[in-house]
Amino acid sequence: MKLKEDMNPLLLQVFRSVVWVYSFITFLPWYLLSGTGASLERGKRVKALSVSGRPGGPYRSVNSVRQLASTLYPGCDTLDKVFEYAKQRFPDRDCLGTREVLSEEDEAQPNGKVFKKVILGDYIWLSYEEAYQAAVQFGSGLAALGQRPQYNIAIFCETRAEWLISAQACFMYNFPLVTLYSTLGGPAIAHGLNETEVTHIITSKDLLQTRLKDILLEVPRLQHIIVVDDKPTTWPGFPRGISVHNMATVQELGAKPENLSKPRRQPLPSDIAVIMYTSGSTGIPKGVMISHSNIIAGITGMAERIPNLGENDTYIGYLPLAHVLELSAELVCVSHGCRIGYSSPQTLADQSTKIKKGSKGDTSVLQPTLMAAVPEIMDRIYKNVMTKVEEMNSVQRTLFVLAYNYKMEQISKGNSTPLCDGLVFRKVRSLLGGKTRVLLSGGAPLSAATQRFMNICFCCPVGQGYGLTETCGAGTISDMWDYSTGRVGAPLVCSEITLKDWEEGGYYSTDKPNPRGEILIGGPNVTMGYYKNEAKNQEDFFVDGNGQRWFCTGDIGEFHPDGCLKIIDRKKDLVKLQAGEYVSLGKVEAILKNCPFIDNICAYANSDESYVIGFIVPNQKQLMALAEQKRIRGSWEEICNNSEMEMEVLEIITEAAIAAKLERFEIPRKIRLSAEPWTPETGLVTDAFKLKRKELKTHYQDDIERMYGGK
Structure with missing residues (x-):
């Protein structure tokens, strides 16, 4: 994708001449010293x-x-052995880092809303030895609270160091770990907890108060809630039969000699390590059973594809650890002695929503070498x-x-x-x-x-x-x-x-x-x-x-000669229109998402109809500029609900679709502009920001009927 040049032709020529002279002078010594020829050949080789x-x-x-490869290191066939190997090899190396919160304050916005802003200090690190001992003590404490090997335990928590310590503790003591997204709704959370019959759950203070507390009566087997935050130390107002503990007190319990000395039942490679509930783009979430050997094979494959992975690397962890991408990435890093510094989407960069203006976001302080997104x-x-x-x-x-x-x-x-x-x-x-x-x-x-x-x-x-x-x-x-x-x-x-x-x-x-x-x-x-x-x-x-x-993935692929x-394509995204044409909704969305007016798009087609429609989250800056150009005034919601603006945006995306060579029947004929962004919190996309088509269809049902002539 070349960008368009719009400058004085003489100045352009001068710039190009300077670049040409620079390239000519530096090319030969740079080419000989950098090994570019070998890299180019490596990129083109059959893989x-x-x-x-x-x-x-x-x-x-x-x-x-x-x-096929299945293990990272000889003899390390379960996740507890991999962590122990890393601890022995990198005992004093920084392992898990968390930024210190210096202060919090409320900041009023021009629209009347109040945002919480934070000023954060430096990262405080646990070494590999310290993280390992924290996990051992926490696992021992969970066992003292009645958690038994091969009985499920749940974690419902944001991405943070305590999440990974808890997971490592469960791997060590052979407690299958049930993972739930922190953005799941109450019924989905209750479904996961009841289906897996958990008696113990690890969570945070915020999620306990905002999500978990309301559904406790719907989870009758639950007996123990372990809160990873330090404060408060007492938790009144919970149903009878449920005990609430702080993570630190559970670790203190586990550190007692009479508990720590008890033999632990180590897992077998075939034992379940994680039951991971997918965020689910359709229907209720499903729990995927993942064994120790499954995860080790997966991270072995990932590690081979990252060149020079080792103890000089720093990884920034901010995606949901309940997602297989983030959990695998962090386990790869731990197995190779990397540092993991924790963040969140709200504190990631200097301009992030929770970072006070003038203070530093997490990437500026941590300066990661590795990042997943x-x-x-x-x-x-x-x-x-x-x-x-x-x-x-x-x-x-x-x-x-x-x-x-x-x-x-x-x-x-x-x-x-x-x-x-x-x-x-x-x-x-x-x-x-x-x-x-x-x-x-x-x-x-x-x-x-x-x-x-x-x-x-x-x-x-x-x-x-x-x-x-x-x-x-x-x-x-x-x-x-x-x-x-x-x-x-x-x-x-x-x-x-x-x-x-x-x-x-x-x-x-x-x-x-x-x-x-x-x-x-x-x-x-x-x-x-x-x-x-x-x-x-x-x-x-x-x-x-x-x-x-x-x-069987349901995704459609093609293999290239290398x-x-x-x-x-995707099988589930294929819809047959009334006239018999097949439309791949994912293909339409992937092409139109590159349009600068579109932040997000969901294409929709009814098999009883002859054309495609679309729901669009427009780019606010681009749409407001277009509205000003067309002399259309009003609030953001009024602009999005304006039928003339719908027609203007439809014309723009139609041109983009034609330029991208979409077929006539693939191009949306009617659209609905949404003033509300789609986030995991709205329930319209998953934590990986995949569209939840069923929920989107329900959310926009009135608009579907209108666009298809029903209303």
Whole structure:
């Protein structure tokens, strides 16, 4: 995606001449010293092969053609052994870090709303030895409170150091850990707790008061609530039979010699480590049973794809730990001696909503080298930066665009651009602390435009990954030397992938030039199935003649000649219109989401109708500017509800759809602008910001009827 240049032709020529002279002088010594030629060849090499010789696979990484990898270190076949290995190897190394809260204050906004702002200090660190001992004592304390091996225990908590310490404690003492998203609604939380029959739950003060307290009477087996916060120490007003404890007091109980000396029943590789409730884009959440060996295989595959991973790395943890992407990423880091500094989406950057103006966000203080993100967050960064570029004066904007296009051309050749990085992109890169060397994207497809933007402006590779809770998050991750876009890379060394024909959608493994079909993932990372849901297990999982377990993803992919996978469709997103045309709603959304007027979009089609409609969360800055241009006045809600504005935006996205070569029947014919953003808290998207189509349909039912002529 080249950016448009709009500057005096003479000045453009002068700039290009300077760049050419600089490139000419520096190219040969830089090329010889940097090893770029080898990196370019590595990026182009074949990364996976069909081990059967058939075009549809199964495909394996060239590094695991003979045998799939399943363990990180010899003898470390359960998660407690992996943590113990890390503790012995990196005892004094910083392990888990939390920023000190110096002060909190309420700040009134112009619209009358009050936001809580915080001023944070430095990170306070636990070493690997200290984190290990904290986990041992907490596990011992849970056992003293009556928690038994192989009986489920739940965690319902925000991402923080105490979450990972609690998880490690449960792994050590063989307590299967039930994970629940902190944004789930009351009925979903109660369903998960009752289905898994938990008697003990680990939570935070905020979630206990705002989410958990209201449903306690609906969870009759619950006996003990452990709150990770230090204060308060007494908890009045809870139903009879429920005891509330602080994490620190449970650790003190566990540290008593009579409790600590009791032998613990260590897990087997086949024992359940986690029952992870998916946020669920449809229906009630399902619990995925993940064994110790599943997780270890998954993190073995992830670790192989991150170059030079080790104790010099710092990872920033802020995504939900109840999501398989974040849990896997943090366990990978712990297994390699990295530091993990904790954050949240509200305190991540200097401009984040809870950071007081003039004070530092978490990335500025921590300066992470590794970071994971979902596409929604990357898309937001991309649009914010590009909006600021549009606001620059003509000279600044053109210099940025020239540098952007020059760097895009250079990285496609495998070359780096230290001058552009230092002079032009340094300020953008500082948004993430300035030291990021690898960005990992997962949870949903990342647009080519956003991926290229992150490559260029943050001066680091973006490893786009593909995996599911049912495969421990492991499936593929793109090679760090591969700067192509729109692909998710080759299979990890722990998994293999085959493509199954899908006749209804017209995808076949014999398709030319590339085999296409439903993605099936096999390997030791494929999980044990859904908790108490045998019918769904029979539908989605199977074991082949060699005893290997497989998961049917429902996603449609194609393999390129170098063994890299591209996600091109999804079975559940396919809708047949009245005239017989098939529309992929995900494809329509992925293309239109790049439009600057759109922050989020949900395409919808009814099989009884002949056209597609859409619900759109518009970009406020772009829409207000358009309203001013059209002399339409009013509040944000009034602008979004204005039928003339709907028509204006529809015209803009129609042009974008035609330019992207969407078919006539794929282009939304009517739209609804939503003044309300879609967040996990609204229940309209998952914690990974995937659309919840069922909930969106219910939410906009009146608009659906209106747009289809019912009202």
